[in-house]
Amino acid sequence: MKGELTVVQDQREKTASYKAQKTVGLIFSYILLVILSIVWLYPILWIILNAFRTELNDQGDLIGVVVSNYFPKRVGFDNFKTLFTTTAFPRWFLNTLLVASASCVLSTLFTLSVAYVMSKLEFSWRKTYLRFAMILGLFPGFMSIMAIYYILKAFGLTHSLFALILVNASGAGLGFYVAKGFFDVVPNSLVESARIDGATNAQIFFKIILPLSKPIIIYTALLAFTGPWMDFIFARVILGVENKESLTVAVGLYDMIYGNHADTNVFTTFCAGCTIVSIPIVTLFLSMQKYYIEGVTAGSVK
């Protein structure tokens, strides 16, 4: 019965009209994908083109503003030169690198610790903590931003990168669900047999579980590292905008075009900054995208 039907299907597939229909479908799909790709990449390409745009205005300065023609009439590195000579961009870049690296280490440590404990260890207040973390996690993040500002101010910690690192890492103990999902799948027998061999809980975590957890370590660290590059709300409140030396790239660049004293002629300089910021982040992200996708997919079905 089944065999007969397969034959029928095969015949249908072999007929010319079916083949033609399939080819047309594929061509149509490719056209659609190309159109969508253009839509997706155009704004990114536009930023890069503007970064190299060095047309001059009536006064003979760099034009700097948003213009309507798509392709620059004159290209060069002048915008990058402006960026490095007239703004504190190099300093912002180093600040961000510092904040991102430190937050990444702290956050990853906290996230994995909490996730592992919640997944594999038994103790009296485990469920209480799960409940507490869930409820606290439902409050909108910047509800607390003003209070955080006052806490930091009371202890003289505003305008400091150190405070930003602490605040970035502080949420880690609540965002452990994806990592917990990962540890849940690690077989319990692994932990139990190590216990029988006399290993302490610390040894089990550091010597047995962590070496097995490369995907989740990379996923957690990737998010913790890229987060500070992208965040500008917390950074803006904590660092303020007055002291230009202590900003991160996100705050600095946003302030450059939309701040209180924003210059109108800095759009192309802004684009140059964005291009430089994007290169390390995008390279890192794309080279680690396998782990990112694994994490995201695991999170969606959990």
Place this chain on the structure above:
Amino acid sequence: MERAAKKPFFHRVGAWFARLGKSIAKPFKRFGLRFKNGSIYTKISYLLMGFGNISRGQIGKGLVFFLIQVAFILLMVLCPTINNTPLGYKAYINIVTLGTNEGDAFTHGDNSTLMLLFGVMMIILTFVFIAVYVANTRSSEKTDQIVKKGETIYEYRSDMHLLVEQYSEKLSHLSLNKEEVLAGLVSRTDQLIEENRRLPDFRDKYVENLKNALEKLEKEDASVDVAKKEILKVVDQEAKELIALPAFKDDLHSLLDGQFHMTMMVPAILMIVIFTLLPTTFMICVAFTNYDAAHQGTLFDWTGFATFVQIFNGSGTEISKMFFPVLGWTMIWAFIATFTNYFLGIFLALLINKKGIKAKVLWRTVFIMTIALPQFITLLAVRNILSNRGPINQLLINLGIISSGVEFLGMATSGLTARITVLIINLWIGVPYTMLQTSGILMNIPKDLYEAATIDGANKWQMFRSITFPYIIFVTTPYLISSFVGNITSFNIIYLLTGGGPNNPGYYAGKTDLLVTWLYKLTMDQMEYNTAAVISIMTFIITATITLIFYSKSKAFNEEDSFQ
């Protein structure tokens, strides 16, 4: 479980409260019983922390408790001030009054904000102290138990000494061999355990050691006296080990093993308490005060539910009238954003995963560029592309659709234009996420379902409608819910694209402002803290309700039963 579900609703509610009451009362009861049954050392520990440990040689541990108590009392009594605002017991008084001294040109007035903050801080600190205090009584109780066990073991030990005396005589006559001596000692041990109903863990180890001692003696052909001494040494050694109190070193070592969860959790929890719990509690408190722009820099006071009432009946200032319009748009936004992202994401995933499409990874990489790039770059790029001198307007002018530049976003003439534009741009940001998530799911659809459908003669569309789609919906419901909640609190898209605009004349919230962006403006720009706090609480209630209704029904959650 099933039977419980059939009981009437009110009965279940009643039972739930009874359980809640019991679980609250339980620690108090245990706390009281611990005092009543505890030794005199434990009783003193209720007053003088660490006494129970120090008095019995556990200096390190006891000292930690004692120093915590001293530090807390000093803090409470001395009330050190930070920025002219005291901590300690005065903070408790201040959180009630929120300051009485207005201050003038010559003297510092009270600072209500810091008083409230420090009050909340002291309350949290007191709770932490109470937890340490209870841990202190428990630690002393544990020492009690070990000492008590030790006393029993000493009774037992003297009993064993007598026994060995008796047997040594028999040993000297050589009328008994090793097995018989052992059997005699063991049966007597068991008898003692039976009488005492204690120390069963002691038995096995003890018997094992006795056996070893006797074997050794037999090999070495030792005299009876040596044999006697050897056996008694075993008994004493066992007793000593069992009653030894854990030294400070052992306590520290347990942080890597038995108490490993404490080592791992405490730093993370500390950060959460300082940077999440404390600020959140502070903001909840602010919702019940009149801390608004008018009270910025002067004293503010508790007003109870006044701000809530104002927002609900729109009776207050212009601000409170905006609540329902903003809430309405937030809901419309979340609903449309979630579903458009969802369907287009699935469509894109199907397109990329279609049979015959080459270079799947390359296509996928193109679309996740919007995830890889910081949103302040991508969204600001789009904002400028759409600006009235930007390339999109130029394109429309060249095509003859419009005659001069049009504003699409924050400066748009109609709120509807801006709303539609942000919803479309949201697709650009959101669709890749759905595409990634559904790609994984699409590859996991059981293949036999399609085979069966092909046999039944179903065409492509029918297969999609009755297999692919229901399967995806089934598997992605949790994602759908979390992305709905995520969209309610989606900040970047609105803030970076329109800044909430177009503005409503005379009102505080713009036409595209969501609850969260409005809340940000209210705190950071307009200093209407109490209204912002109420809006935060409302946002929390909405997101929490949606999440809890869903999760309490989902299987994954019930298995974990982290919320019952």
